[in-house]
Amino acid sequence: MNEIFNGILQAINLILTLNPEVVEITTRTLFISLSATFIGAIISIPIGGLINFKKFRGKRSLINLIQTLYSLPTVLVGLFVFLLLSQSGIFGDLRLLFTPTGMIIGQIILIMPILIGFTITALKSVGNDIIDLSISMGASEFQAIYTIMREAKYAIMAAVILGFGRAISEVGVAIMIGGNIRGFTRVITTTISLETSKGNLEISIALGIILLGIALIINLLLNQIQEH
Amino acid sequence: MNNKLIAAIIVIIIGLIAIGAYTVNGGFQEKQILRVSTTTSLEDTGLLDTLETAFEKEHSNIDVQFISAGTGIAIKYAEKGDADMVIVHDKKKEKEFIDQGYGTKRYPFAYNYFYIVGPKNDPANIKGMNNATQVFEKIIQAGQINSSVKFASRGDSSGTNSRELKIWNNTGANYNSSINGSSWYIETGKGMGDTLTIANEKSAYTLSDSGTYLAFKGNITLVPYLTTGKDLLNVYSAIAVNPDKINGVNYNASMEFVDFLLSTEGQQLIGNYGKEKYGQTLFTPLYGKSEPS
Numbered sequence: 001m002n003e004i005f006n007g008i009l010q011a012i013n014l015i016l017t018l019n020p021e022v023v024e025i026t027t028r029t030l031f032i033s034l035s036a037t038f039i040g041a042i043i044s045i046p047i048g049g050l051i052n053f054k055k056f057r058g059k060r061s062l063i064n065l066i067q068t069l070y071s072l073p074t075v076l077v078g079l080f081v082f083l084l085l086s087q088s089g090i091f092g093d094l095r096l097l098f099t100p101t102g103m104i105i106g107q108i109i110l111i112m113p114i115l116i117g118f119t120i121t122a123l124k125s126v127g128n129d130i131i132d133l134s135i136s137m138g139a140s141e142f143q144a145i146y147t148i149m150r151e152a153k154y155a156i157m158a159a160v161i162l163g164f165g166r167a168i169s170e171v172g173v174a175i176m177i178g179g180n181i182r183g184f185t186r187v188i189t190t191t192i193s194l195e196t197s198k199g200n201l202e203i204s205i206a207l208g209i210i211l212l213g214i215a216l217i218i219n220l221l222l223n224q225i226q227e228h
Numbered sequence: 229m230n231n232k233l234i235a236a237i238i239v240i241i242i243g244l245i246a247i248g249a250y251t252v253n254g255g256f257q258e259k260q261i262l263r264v265s266t267t268t269s270l271e272d273t274g275l276l277d278t279l280e281t282a283f284e285k286e287h288s289n290i291d292v293q294f295i296s297a298g299t300g301i302a303i304k305y306a307e308k309g310d311a312d313m314v315i316v317h318d319k320k321k322e323k324e325f326i327d328q329g330y331g332t333k334r335y336p337f338a339y340n341y342f343y344i345v346g347p348k349n350d351p352a353n354i355k356g357m358n359n360a361t362q363v364f365e366k367i368i369q370a371g372q373i374n375s376s377v378k379f380a381s382r383g384d385s386s387g388t389n390s391r392e393l394k395i396w397n398n399t400g401a402n403y404n405s406s407i408n409g410s411s412w413y414i415e416t417g418k419g420m421g422d423t424l425t426i427a428n429e430k431s432a433y434t435l436s437d438s439g440t441y442l443a444f445k446g447n448i449t450l451v452p453y454l455t456t457g458k459d460l461l462n463v464y465s466a467i468a469v470n471p472d473k474i475n476g477v478n479y480n481a482s483m484e485f486v487d488f489l490l491s492t493e494g495q496q497l498i499g500n501y502g503k504e505k506y507g508q509t510l511f512t513p514l515y516g517k518s519e520p521s
Contacts (some may be wrong), residue, residue: 027248028248030244031244031245031247031248032248034241034244034245035245035248038241038242038245086308086309086310087308087309087310087474087475087476087477088308088309088310089308092309092476093476095476097310098263098293098295098310100248179293179295179297180295180296181293181294181295182277182294183293184291184293197268197418197419197421197422198272198421198443199421199425199443199444199447221237224233224237225234225237
Protein backbone atom coordinates (compact mmCIF):
# COMPACT_ATOMS: atom_id res chain seq x y z
CA MET A 1 0.00 0.00 0.00
CA ASN A 2 2.99 2.17 0.67
CA GLU A 3 3.95 1.92 -2.98
CA ILE A 4 0.57 3.23 -4.14
CA PHE A 5 0.75 6.27 -1.91
CA ASN A 6 4.35 6.99 -2.90
CA GLY A 7 3.38 6.38 -6.51
CA ILE A 8 0.75 9.10 -6.30
CA LEU A 9 3.28 11.50 -4.78
CA GLN A 10 5.76 10.66 -7.53
CA ALA A 11 3.16 11.23 -10.20
CA ILE A 12 2.48 14.72 -8.89
CA ASN A 13 6.22 15.38 -8.72
CA LEU A 14 6.88 14.18 -12.26
CA ILE A 15 4.04 16.28 -13.63
CA LEU A 16 4.87 19.48 -11.77
CA THR A 17 8.58 19.33 -12.59
CA LEU A 18 7.81 18.40 -16.22
CA ASN A 19 10.36 15.58 -16.01
CA PRO A 20 11.84 15.52 -19.56
CA GLU A 21 11.88 11.77 -20.02
CA VAL A 22 8.27 11.47 -18.87
CA VAL A 23 7.23 14.33 -21.18
CA GLU A 24 8.98 12.61 -24.07
CA ILE A 25 7.34 9.25 -23.39
CA THR A 26 3.93 10.85 -22.89
CA THR A 27 4.11 12.88 -26.11
CA ARG A 28 5.08 9.79 -28.05
CA THR A 29 2.29 7.74 -26.45
CA LEU A 30 -0.27 10.39 -27.43
CA PHE A 31 1.08 10.73 -30.95
CA ILE A 32 1.01 7.00 -31.61
CA SER A 33 -2.35 6.17 -30.07
CA LEU A 34 -4.18 9.28 -31.31
CA SER A 35 -2.90 8.72 -34.85
CA ALA A 36 -3.89 5.07 -34.74
CA THR A 37 -7.37 5.93 -33.44
CA PHE A 38 -7.91 8.75 -35.96
CA ILE A 39 -6.73 6.78 -39.01
CA GLY A 40 -8.39 3.62 -37.73
CA ALA A 41 -11.70 5.46 -37.36
CA ILE A 42 -11.54 6.99 -40.86
CA ILE A 43 -10.99 3.51 -42.32
CA SER A 44 -13.28 1.54 -40.04
CA ILE A 45 -16.46 3.64 -39.80
CA PRO A 46 -17.16 3.51 -43.57
CA ILE A 47 -16.37 -0.20 -43.60
CA GLY A 48 -18.78 -0.69 -40.70
CA GLY A 49 -21.40 1.27 -42.59
CA LEU A 50 -20.91 -0.79 -45.71
CA ILE A 51 -21.17 -4.09 -43.90
CA ASN A 52 -24.27 -2.98 -42.06
CA PHE A 53 -26.24 -1.55 -44.96
CA LYS A 54 -25.37 -3.95 -47.76
CA LYS A 55 -27.00 -7.31 -48.00
CA PHE A 56 -24.61 -10.08 -48.97
CA ARG A 57 -23.91 -13.75 -48.48
CA GLY A 58 -21.94 -14.58 -45.36
CA LYS A 59 -22.79 -11.24 -43.74
CA ARG A 60 -23.64 -12.82 -40.42
CA SER A 61 -20.47 -14.92 -40.47
CA LEU A 62 -18.39 -11.84 -41.18
CA ILE A 63 -19.93 -9.98 -38.26
CA ASN A 64 -19.29 -13.03 -36.10
CA LEU A 65 -15.67 -13.06 -37.17
CA ILE A 66 -15.27 -9.37 -36.38
CA GLN A 67 -16.70 -9.88 -32.92
CA THR A 68 -14.42 -12.84 -32.33
CA LEU A 69 -11.48 -10.60 -33.11
CA TYR A 70 -12.36 -8.45 -30.07
CA SER A 71 -10.61 -11.21 -28.11
CA LEU A 72 -7.37 -11.00 -30.06
CA PRO A 73 -4.49 -10.86 -27.61
CA THR A 74 -2.41 -7.73 -28.23
CA VAL A 75 0.82 -9.70 -28.15
CA LEU A 76 -0.52 -11.94 -30.92
CA VAL A 77 -1.33 -8.95 -33.13
CA GLY A 78 2.15 -7.68 -32.28
CA LEU A 79 3.72 -10.96 -33.35
CA PHE A 80 1.71 -11.07 -36.57
CA VAL A 81 2.61 -7.53 -37.60
CA PHE A 82 6.22 -8.13 -36.51
CA LEU A 83 6.49 -11.02 -38.96
CA LEU A 84 5.09 -8.82 -41.73
CA LEU A 85 7.35 -5.85 -41.04
CA SER A 86 10.53 -7.77 -40.25
CA GLN A 87 13.47 -7.44 -42.62
CA SER A 88 12.80 -11.04 -43.58
CA GLY A 89 9.06 -10.43 -43.98
CA ILE A 90 6.93 -9.24 -46.91
CA PHE A 91 7.09 -5.56 -46.00
CA GLY A 92 10.66 -5.63 -44.72
CA ASP A 93 11.87 -3.11 -47.25
CA LEU A 94 9.64 -0.43 -45.76
CA ARG A 95 11.91 -0.52 -42.69
CA LEU A 96 9.00 0.07 -40.36
CA LEU A 97 9.98 -2.36 -37.62
CA PHE A 98 11.14 -0.73 -34.39
CA THR A 99 9.71 2.64 -35.46
CA PRO A 100 6.77 4.66 -34.12
CA THR A 101 5.12 4.50 -37.57
CA GLY A 102 5.21 0.71 -37.38
CA MET A 103 3.60 0.91 -33.94
CA ILE A 104 0.80 3.07 -35.34
CA ILE A 105 0.14 0.49 -38.06
CA GLY A 106 0.09 -2.26 -35.45
CA GLN A 107 -2.36 -0.38 -33.25
CA ILE A 108 -4.62 0.40 -36.22
CA ILE A 109 -4.83 -3.31 -37.00
CA LEU A 110 -5.45 -4.00 -33.32
CA ILE A 111 -8.41 -1.64 -32.91
CA MET A 112 -10.05 -2.07 -36.31
CA PRO A 113 -12.24 -5.02 -35.21
CA ILE A 114 -13.61 -2.96 -32.32
CA LEU A 115 -14.17 0.14 -34.44
CA ILE A 116 -15.86 -1.78 -37.27
CA GLY A 117 -17.88 -4.03 -34.98
CA PHE A 118 -19.20 -1.33 -32.71
CA THR A 119 -20.02 0.91 -35.70
CA ILE A 120 -22.16 -1.94 -37.03
CA THR A 121 -23.85 -2.31 -33.66
CA ALA A 122 -24.44 1.44 -33.46
CA LEU A 123 -25.98 1.60 -36.93
CA LYS A 124 -28.08 -1.49 -36.43
CA SER A 125 -29.78 -0.02 -33.41
CA VAL A 126 -30.98 2.93 -35.48
CA GLY A 127 -33.09 0.59 -37.53
CA ASN A 128 -33.77 -0.07 -41.18
CA ASP A 129 -37.22 1.48 -41.00
CA ILE A 130 -35.61 4.90 -40.79
CA ILE A 131 -33.94 4.27 -44.17
CA ASP A 132 -37.33 3.40 -45.59
CA LEU A 133 -38.82 6.51 -43.97
CA SER A 134 -36.10 8.78 -45.38
CA ILE A 135 -36.41 7.32 -48.85
CA SER A 136 -40.19 7.66 -48.74
CA MET A 137 -39.63 11.33 -47.90
CA GLY A 138 -37.52 11.76 -51.03
CA ALA A 139 -33.96 11.15 -49.85
CA SER A 140 -31.47 9.30 -52.05
CA GLU A 141 -29.96 6.14 -50.63
CA PHE A 142 -26.78 8.02 -49.89
CA GLN A 143 -28.59 10.80 -48.02
CA ALA A 144 -30.52 8.21 -46.06
CA ILE A 145 -27.36 6.46 -44.97
CA TYR A 146 -25.83 9.79 -43.97
CA THR A 147 -28.90 10.53 -41.84
CA ILE A 148 -28.59 7.19 -40.08
CA MET A 149 -24.95 7.77 -39.32
CA ARG A 150 -25.73 11.12 -37.80
CA GLU A 151 -28.43 9.47 -35.70
CA ALA A 152 -25.91 6.90 -34.52
CA LYS A 153 -23.19 9.47 -33.92
CA TYR A 154 -23.25 9.03 -30.13
CA ALA A 155 -22.74 5.28 -30.32
CA ILE A 156 -20.13 5.55 -33.07
CA MET A 157 -18.13 8.06 -31.03
CA ALA A 158 -18.37 5.61 -28.14
CA ALA A 159 -16.67 3.08 -30.41
CA VAL A 160 -13.91 5.59 -31.17
CA ILE A 161 -13.41 6.29 -27.47
CA LEU A 162 -13.20 2.56 -26.82
CA GLY A 163 -10.73 2.13 -29.68
CA PHE A 164 -8.53 4.88 -28.25
CA GLY A 165 -8.70 3.25 -24.83
CA ARG A 166 -7.55 -0.07 -26.23
CA ALA A 167 -4.75 1.57 -28.22
CA ILE A 168 -3.30 3.64 -25.42
CA SER A 169 -3.45 0.86 -22.83
CA GLU A 170 -1.95 -2.00 -24.79
CA VAL A 171 1.57 -3.36 -24.39
CA GLY A 172 1.84 -6.32 -26.76
CA VAL A 173 1.94 -4.41 -30.03
CA ALA A 174 4.04 -1.57 -28.63
CA ILE A 175 6.71 -3.91 -27.35
CA MET A 176 6.86 -6.29 -30.31
CA ILE A 177 6.78 -3.66 -33.05
CA GLY A 178 8.48 -0.84 -31.15
CA GLY A 179 11.15 -2.74 -29.25
CA ASN A 180 10.90 -0.34 -26.32
CA ILE A 181 13.91 1.62 -27.54
CA ARG A 182 14.87 4.41 -25.18
CA GLY A 183 14.40 7.80 -26.83
CA PHE A 184 12.72 6.36 -29.90
CA THR A 185 9.88 3.92 -29.39
CA ARG A 186 9.36 3.82 -25.65
CA VAL A 187 5.78 4.60 -24.55
CA ILE A 188 4.05 4.76 -21.17
CA THR A 189 2.82 1.17 -21.08
CA THR A 190 6.12 -0.38 -22.14
CA THR A 191 7.95 1.78 -19.59
CA ILE A 192 5.59 0.59 -16.85
CA SER A 193 6.38 -2.99 -17.88
CA LEU A 194 10.12 -2.37 -17.86
CA GLU A 195 10.24 -0.46 -14.59
CA THR A 196 8.12 -3.11 -12.87
CA SER A 197 10.50 -5.85 -13.97
CA LYS A 198 13.37 -3.77 -12.59
CA GLY A 199 11.61 -3.52 -9.26
CA ASN A 200 10.82 0.19 -9.52
CA LEU A 201 7.19 -0.14 -8.49
CA GLU A 202 6.57 3.45 -7.51
CA ILE A 203 7.51 4.95 -10.83
CA SER A 204 5.32 2.34 -12.52
CA ILE A 205 2.35 3.45 -10.48
CA ALA A 206 3.18 7.09 -11.14
CA LEU A 207 3.24 6.48 -14.89
CA GLY A 208 -0.03 4.59 -14.68
CA ILE A 209 -1.65 7.55 -12.97
CA ILE A 210 -0.30 9.89 -15.65
CA LEU A 211 -1.68 7.63 -18.38
CA LEU A 212 -5.12 7.66 -16.79
CA GLY A 213 -4.92 11.44 -16.48
CA ILE A 214 -4.22 11.79 -20.17
CA ALA A 215 -6.99 9.37 -21.05
CA LEU A 216 -9.33 11.48 -18.95
CA ILE A 217 -8.43 14.66 -20.84
CA ILE A 218 -8.72 13.05 -24.27
CA ASN A 219 -12.03 11.52 -23.31
CA LEU A 220 -13.36 14.89 -22.18
CA LEU A 221 -12.48 16.26 -25.62
CA LEU A 222 -14.00 13.31 -27.48
CA ASN A 223 -17.05 13.56 -25.26
CA GLN A 224 -17.54 17.15 -26.42
CA ILE A 225 -17.75 15.92 -30.00
CA GLN A 226 -20.05 13.15 -28.91
CA GLU A 227 -22.50 15.41 -27.11
CA HIS A 228 -22.46 18.05 -29.83
CA MET B 229 -20.80 22.91 -28.93
CA ASN B 230 -20.90 23.96 -32.57
CA ASN B 231 -19.35 22.77 -35.78
CA LYS B 232 -16.54 25.31 -35.59
CA LEU B 233 -15.27 23.83 -32.34
CA ILE B 234 -15.40 20.31 -33.75
CA ALA B 235 -13.48 21.48 -36.77
CA ALA B 236 -10.92 23.12 -34.50
CA ILE B 237 -10.40 19.96 -32.51
CA ILE B 238 -9.96 17.93 -35.68
CA VAL B 239 -7.44 20.43 -36.98
CA ILE B 240 -5.53 20.24 -33.70
CA ILE B 241 -5.45 16.46 -33.90
CA ILE B 242 -4.20 16.57 -37.49
CA GLY B 243 -1.61 19.09 -36.38
CA LEU B 244 -0.45 16.78 -33.60
CA ILE B 245 -0.11 13.94 -36.06
CA ALA B 246 1.84 16.12 -38.45
CA ILE B 247 4.22 17.38 -35.76
CA GLY B 248 4.66 13.84 -34.60
CA ALA B 249 5.48 12.64 -38.09
CA TYR B 250 8.05 15.39 -38.41
CA THR B 251 9.79 14.62 -35.15
CA VAL B 252 9.59 10.89 -35.77
CA ASN B 253 11.76 11.36 -38.83
CA GLY B 254 14.27 13.17 -36.65
CA GLY B 255 13.34 16.54 -38.06
CA PHE B 256 14.45 15.28 -41.45
CA GLN B 257 18.09 15.06 -40.38
CA GLU B 258 20.24 12.37 -41.91
CA LYS B 259 21.47 9.99 -39.24
CA GLN B 260 22.12 6.35 -39.83
CA ILE B 261 20.58 4.00 -37.32
CA LEU B 262 22.57 1.23 -35.69
CA ARG B 263 20.32 -1.39 -34.08
CA VAL B 264 21.92 -3.50 -31.40
CA SER B 265 19.88 -6.35 -29.97
CA THR B 266 21.02 -7.36 -26.52
CA THR B 267 20.06 -9.02 -23.28
CA THR B 268 17.83 -7.56 -20.61
CA SER B 269 20.39 -8.21 -17.87
CA LEU B 270 23.01 -6.14 -19.68
CA GLU B 271 20.63 -3.31 -20.52
CA ASP B 272 19.30 -3.14 -16.96
CA THR B 273 22.76 -2.47 -15.55
CA GLY B 274 22.74 0.85 -17.37
CA LEU B 275 26.16 0.22 -18.94
CA LEU B 276 24.77 0.43 -22.47
CA ASP B 277 23.40 3.94 -21.88
CA THR B 278 26.85 5.10 -20.84
CA LEU B 279 28.48 3.47 -23.86
CA GLU B 280 25.84 4.91 -26.19
CA THR B 281 26.43 8.46 -24.97
CA ALA B 282 30.20 8.19 -25.33
CA PHE B 283 30.02 6.55 -28.76
CA GLU B 284 27.51 9.04 -30.18
CA LYS B 285 29.69 11.93 -29.03
CA GLU B 286 32.42 10.79 -31.39
CA HIS B 287 30.12 9.46 -34.11
CA SER B 288 27.47 12.13 -34.42
CA ASN B 289 26.14 10.62 -37.63
CA ILE B 290 25.13 7.35 -36.00
CA ASP B 291 22.07 6.86 -33.79
CA VAL B 292 22.61 3.77 -31.64
CA GLN B 293 19.41 2.01 -30.64
CA PHE B 294 19.35 -0.87 -28.17
CA ILE B 295 16.62 -3.45 -28.27
CA SER B 296 16.83 -5.54 -25.16
CA ALA B 297 14.65 -8.57 -25.04
CA GLY B 298 16.45 -11.61 -23.82
CA THR B 299 19.23 -13.60 -25.47
CA GLY B 300 16.88 -15.95 -27.30
CA ILE B 301 15.01 -13.32 -29.27
CA ALA B 302 18.01 -10.99 -29.47
CA ILE B 303 19.68 -13.59 -31.66
CA LYS B 304 16.45 -14.14 -33.57
CA TYR B 305 16.22 -10.43 -34.40
CA ALA B 306 19.76 -10.58 -35.79
CA GLU B 307 19.02 -13.70 -37.84
CA LYS B 308 16.04 -11.91 -39.37
CA GLY B 309 18.10 -8.82 -40.14
CA ASP B 310 16.07 -6.63 -37.78
CA ALA B 311 19.21 -5.89 -35.78
CA ASP B 312 22.62 -4.96 -37.16
CA MET B 313 24.57 -6.60 -34.34
CA VAL B 314 24.12 -8.55 -31.12
CA ILE B 315 25.71 -8.21 -27.72
CA VAL B 316 25.00 -11.35 -25.69
CA HIS B 317 26.57 -13.72 -23.20
CA ASP B 318 25.88 -17.23 -24.41
CA LYS B 319 28.99 -18.70 -26.03
CA LYS B 320 27.20 -21.78 -27.36
CA LYS B 321 24.46 -19.79 -29.11
CA GLU B 322 27.06 -17.30 -30.37
CA LYS B 323 29.10 -20.08 -31.94
CA GLU B 324 25.97 -21.53 -33.59
CA PHE B 325 25.13 -18.05 -34.87
CA ILE B 326 28.53 -17.80 -36.55
CA ASP B 327 28.60 -21.38 -37.77
CA GLN B 328 25.27 -20.81 -39.49
CA GLY B 329 26.79 -17.82 -41.26
CA TYR B 330 24.70 -15.13 -39.58
CA GLY B 331 27.68 -13.55 -37.87
CA THR B 332 31.15 -12.85 -39.10
CA LYS B 333 33.26 -12.96 -35.97
CA ARG B 334 32.76 -13.11 -32.23
CA TYR B 335 34.36 -10.26 -30.26
CA PRO B 336 34.40 -10.95 -26.50
CA PHE B 337 35.00 -7.66 -24.70
CA ALA B 338 34.32 -8.08 -20.98
CA TYR B 339 33.35 -10.60 -18.34
CA ASN B 340 32.04 -11.01 -14.85
CA TYR B 341 30.59 -13.91 -12.86
CA PHE B 342 27.14 -15.24 -12.24
CA TYR B 343 26.13 -15.46 -8.61
CA ILE B 344 24.50 -18.41 -6.88
CA VAL B 345 22.26 -16.76 -4.30
CA GLY B 346 19.87 -18.20 -1.76
CA PRO B 347 18.04 -17.84 1.53
CA LYS B 348 20.03 -16.75 4.57
CA ASN B 349 19.30 -19.90 6.57
CA ASP B 350 20.83 -22.08 3.82
CA PRO B 351 18.60 -25.16 4.08
CA ALA B 352 20.71 -27.06 1.50
CA ASN B 353 23.90 -26.30 3.41
CA ILE B 354 25.94 -25.04 0.49
CA LYS B 355 27.83 -22.36 2.39
CA GLY B 356 31.59 -22.50 1.91
CA MET B 357 31.48 -24.68 -1.20
CA ASN B 358 33.58 -23.30 -4.03
CA ASN B 359 32.45 -25.31 -7.05
CA ALA B 360 29.16 -24.44 -8.76
CA THR B 361 28.58 -27.95 -10.10
CA GLN B 362 28.97 -29.41 -6.61
CA VAL B 363 26.61 -26.77 -5.23
CA PHE B 364 23.98 -27.76 -7.78
CA GLU B 365 24.50 -31.46 -6.96
CA LYS B 366 23.92 -30.67 -3.29
CA ILE B 367 20.75 -28.76 -4.12
CA ILE B 368 19.36 -31.72 -6.07
CA GLN B 369 20.09 -34.08 -3.18
CA ALA B 370 18.75 -31.70 -0.56
CA GLY B 371 15.70 -30.80 -2.65
CA GLN B 372 14.64 -34.43 -2.82
CA ILE B 373 14.56 -34.91 0.95
CA ASN B 374 14.02 -31.43 2.40
CA SER B 375 10.87 -29.62 1.35
CA SER B 376 12.20 -26.22 2.33
CA VAL B 377 14.93 -26.44 -0.32
CA LYS B 378 13.86 -24.79 -3.57
CA PHE B 379 15.50 -23.50 -6.73
CA ALA B 380 14.05 -20.83 -9.00
CA SER B 381 14.88 -21.01 -12.72
CA ARG B 382 14.19 -18.32 -15.29
CA GLY B 383 13.16 -20.91 -17.85
CA ASP B 384 13.27 -18.35 -20.68
CA SER B 385 16.20 -19.23 -22.98
CA SER B 386 18.16 -16.29 -21.63
CA GLY B 387 21.94 -16.38 -21.32
CA THR B 388 21.52 -16.86 -17.58
CA ASN B 389 19.09 -19.70 -18.12
CA SER B 390 21.48 -21.36 -20.57
CA ARG B 391 24.25 -21.27 -18.00
CA GLU B 392 21.95 -22.70 -15.34
CA LEU B 393 21.07 -25.61 -17.63
CA LYS B 394 24.74 -26.14 -18.43
CA ILE B 395 25.64 -26.50 -14.75
CA TRP B 396 22.76 -28.93 -14.16
CA ASN B 397 24.18 -30.86 -17.09
CA ASN B 398 27.63 -30.90 -15.49
CA THR B 399 26.22 -32.65 -12.41
CA GLY B 400 25.43 -35.65 -14.57
CA ALA B 401 21.83 -35.70 -13.40
CA ASN B 402 19.10 -36.15 -15.99
CA TYR B 403 17.43 -32.73 -16.28
CA ASN B 404 14.05 -34.02 -17.35
CA SER B 405 13.71 -36.75 -14.76
CA SER B 406 15.51 -35.39 -11.68
CA ILE B 407 15.11 -31.65 -11.99
CA ASN B 408 12.47 -30.34 -14.38
CA GLY B 409 9.04 -30.86 -12.89
CA SER B 410 10.33 -31.70 -9.43
CA SER B 411 8.51 -30.06 -6.56
CA TRP B 412 11.62 -28.13 -5.50
CA TYR B 413 12.27 -26.65 -8.99
CA ILE B 414 10.34 -23.47 -9.79
CA GLU B 415 10.30 -22.29 -13.39
CA THR B 416 9.29 -18.64 -13.47
CA GLY B 417 9.45 -17.89 -17.20
CA LYS B 418 10.43 -14.34 -16.32
CA GLY B 419 13.33 -11.93 -16.35
CA MET B 420 16.06 -11.82 -13.75
CA GLY B 421 14.50 -9.15 -11.55
CA ASP B 422 11.14 -10.90 -11.40
CA THR B 423 12.84 -14.25 -10.82
CA LEU B 424 14.85 -12.85 -7.90
CA THR B 425 11.64 -11.46 -6.43
CA ILE B 426 9.94 -14.84 -6.74
CA ALA B 427 13.00 -16.64 -5.33
CA ASN B 428 12.93 -14.20 -2.43
CA GLU B 429 9.23 -14.86 -1.74
CA LYS B 430 9.72 -18.62 -1.85
CA SER B 431 13.11 -18.69 -0.08
CA ALA B 432 14.63 -20.37 -3.10
CA TYR B 433 18.15 -20.56 -4.45
CA THR B 434 18.74 -19.15 -7.90
CA LEU B 435 21.41 -18.22 -10.42
CA SER B 436 21.65 -14.52 -11.16
CA ASP B 437 23.86 -12.16 -13.11
CA SER B 438 25.78 -9.91 -10.76
CA GLY B 439 24.27 -6.61 -11.96
CA THR B 440 20.64 -7.52 -11.36
CA TYR B 441 21.41 -9.07 -7.98
CA LEU B 442 23.25 -5.97 -6.82
CA ALA B 443 20.41 -3.77 -8.05
CA PHE B 444 17.84 -5.79 -6.10
CA LYS B 445 19.97 -6.45 -3.02
CA GLY B 446 18.29 -3.77 -0.98
CA ASN B 447 14.82 -5.18 -1.58
CA ILE B 448 15.43 -8.89 -1.01
CA THR B 449 16.90 -11.06 1.72
CA LEU B 450 18.72 -13.54 -0.53
CA VAL B 451 22.48 -13.65 -0.02
CA PRO B 452 25.29 -14.66 -2.41
CA TYR B 453 26.91 -18.06 -1.78
CA LEU B 454 29.28 -18.46 -4.71
CA THR B 455 30.48 -15.67 -6.97
CA THR B 456 33.52 -17.01 -8.85
CA GLY B 457 34.82 -20.09 -10.56
CA LYS B 458 34.96 -21.45 -14.05
CA ASP B 459 31.33 -22.62 -14.04
CA LEU B 460 30.11 -19.12 -13.26
CA LEU B 461 32.28 -17.21 -15.72
CA ASN B 462 30.08 -14.85 -17.76
CA VAL B 463 31.65 -13.47 -20.94
CA TYR B 464 29.97 -10.73 -22.99
CA SER B 465 30.60 -10.69 -26.74
CA ALA B 466 29.60 -8.55 -29.69
CA ILE B 467 28.88 -9.99 -33.12
CA ALA B 468 28.08 -8.01 -36.26
CA VAL B 469 25.48 -9.54 -38.57
CA ASN B 470 27.00 -10.86 -41.78
CA PRO B 471 26.02 -8.52 -44.64
CA ASP B 472 26.70 -11.27 -47.18
CA LYS B 473 23.98 -13.41 -45.70
CA ILE B 474 21.43 -10.85 -44.55
CA ASN B 475 20.27 -7.91 -46.65
CA GLY B 476 19.92 -4.40 -45.36
CA VAL B 477 22.10 -4.53 -42.25
CA ASN B 478 24.43 -1.68 -41.39
CA TYR B 479 27.69 -3.57 -41.15
CA ASN B 480 30.02 -0.57 -41.16
CA ALA B 481 28.33 1.09 -38.23
CA SER B 482 28.32 -2.24 -36.37
CA MET B 483 32.06 -2.61 -36.77
CA GLU B 484 32.60 0.99 -35.67
CA PHE B 485 30.74 0.16 -32.47
CA VAL B 486 32.73 -3.05 -32.02
CA ASP B 487 35.94 -1.06 -32.46
CA PHE B 488 34.69 1.37 -29.84
CA LEU B 489 33.93 -1.46 -27.38
CA LEU B 490 37.45 -2.81 -27.81
CA SER B 491 39.20 0.57 -27.78
CA THR B 492 41.05 1.80 -24.70
CA GLU B 493 38.36 4.39 -24.05
CA GLY B 494 35.55 1.87 -24.35
CA GLN B 495 37.30 -0.73 -22.22
CA GLN B 496 38.00 1.85 -19.51
CA LEU B 497 34.38 3.01 -19.49
CA ILE B 498 33.29 -0.62 -19.10
CA GLY B 499 35.85 -1.33 -16.39
CA ASN B 500 34.91 1.71 -14.32
CA TYR B 501 31.18 1.38 -14.67
CA GLY B 502 29.04 0.67 -11.64
CA LYS B 503 30.66 2.45 -8.72
CA GLU B 504 28.04 5.15 -8.52
CA LYS B 505 24.98 2.97 -8.93
CA TYR B 506 26.10 -0.27 -7.28
CA GLY B 507 28.99 0.67 -5.03
CA GLN B 508 31.28 -1.59 -7.04
CA THR B 509 32.30 -2.13 -10.65
CA LEU B 510 30.37 -4.76 -12.57
CA PHE B 511 32.58 -5.80 -15.45
CA THR B 512 36.18 -6.75 -16.05
CA PRO B 513 37.28 -5.66 -19.53
CA LEU B 514 39.45 -8.10 -21.46
CA TYR B 515 41.88 -5.40 -22.69
CA GLY B 516 42.63 -7.45 -25.78
CA LYS B 517 43.48 -10.63 -23.92
CA SER B 518 41.56 -13.76 -24.69
CA GLU B 519 38.77 -14.66 -22.31
CA PRO B 520 39.68 -16.56 -19.14
CA SER B 521 38.90 -20.26 -19.36
